[in-house]
Amino acid sequence: MAFFKKKQAGEAEIDLSRLPKHIGIIMDGNGRWAKKRGLPRTAGHAAGAETFRSVAYYCRDLGIPYLTVYAFSTENWKRPEEEVSAIMDLLRKYLLEALEKMQKDGFRIRFLGDITALPEELRDLCLETVEVGNQVDAKYQINVCLNYGGRDEIIRAAKAWAKDVAEGRVLAEDLTEEAFSRYLDSRGIPDPDLIIRPSGELRLSNFLPWQGAYSEFYFTDELWPDFDAKVLDKALVSYQSRQRRFGGV
Numbered sequence: 001m002a003f004f005k006k007k008q009a010g011e012a013e014i015d016l017s018r019l020p021k022h023i024g025i026i027m028d029g030n031g032r033w034a035k036k037r038g039l040p041r042t043a044g045h046a047a048g049a050e051t052f053r054s055v056a057y058y059c060r061d062l063g064i065p066y067l068t069v070y071a072f073s074t075e076n077w078k079r080p081e082e083e084v085s086a087i088m089d090l091l092r093k094y095l096l097e098a099l100e101k102m103q104k105d106g107f108r109i110r111f112l113g114d115i116t117a118l119p120e121e122l123r124d125l126c127l128e129t130v131e132v133g134n135q136v137d138a139k140y141q142i143n144v145c146l147n148y149g150g151r152d153e154i155i156r157a158a159k160a161w162a163k164d165v166a167e168g169r170v171l172a173e174d175l176t177e178e179a180f181s182r183y184l185d186s187r188g189i190p191d192p193d194l195i196i197r198p199s200g201e202l203r204l205s206n207f208l209p210w211q212g213a214y215s216e217f218y219f220t221d222e223l224w225p226d227f228d229a230k231v232l233d234k235a236l237v238s239y240q241s242r243q244r245r246f247g248g249v
């Protein structure tokens, strides 16, 4: 049975019984948002982090169990040191806040990406966040891609699998897609149904290439700090207007 989210006149309705289980978002456009306002790029990231918080709570309130956000890619280290450290500071701030609120607000956080390369304090905070989150009876999970690149994830998984083969724990001929996906950072997380990229860019940029093989895509021109519940609603209406066939007819 379909039941609909109440909308204001003129707005399309969202069928709450057919929501995606997992949404991935490439949080793009922070720099351009800041430039338009004559602000430093770091102000764009600060505004983007606020948007992340409100979108995350909106997804939770709608009942979407998994949200994955691209926070820092393996290529983002090439940015000026000041910008990299501002992003790391924001992550620290929001993780500390999440640590406090996870239990009360019923969510947990996981990380996708090679967190071993992060500054030690932030890496320890990530590990603590995962540990505390594991104790929460969470209906909702946020996955933060941090020092993440999809190809890097696949290479790390392939190395771990090859080691298991070399040491006799698994047989090479037994490899299946399902078995391989257990070596990925995303193990245990369903594939994203919908991937959203704001800011007018029409690329995947190494975000979940394995997991997104059958995802629906939604591209929009809003810059990430301007992204809000209304834009997400539009993405959901668009998603619900599509027929997913997974290669069938």
Ligand code: FPP
Residues within 6 Å of the ligand: 027, 028, 029, 030, 031, 032, 033, 045, 046, 048, 049, 052, 069, 070, 071, 072, 073, 076, 087, 090, 091, 094, 144
């Ligand atoms: C892309 O915009 C954004 C990033 C590389 C950083 C995203 C980080 C945050 C939103 C802050 C912390 C995250 C969390 C989860 C609290 P861009 O800088 O490439 O924008 P541009 O293309 O306009 O330059």
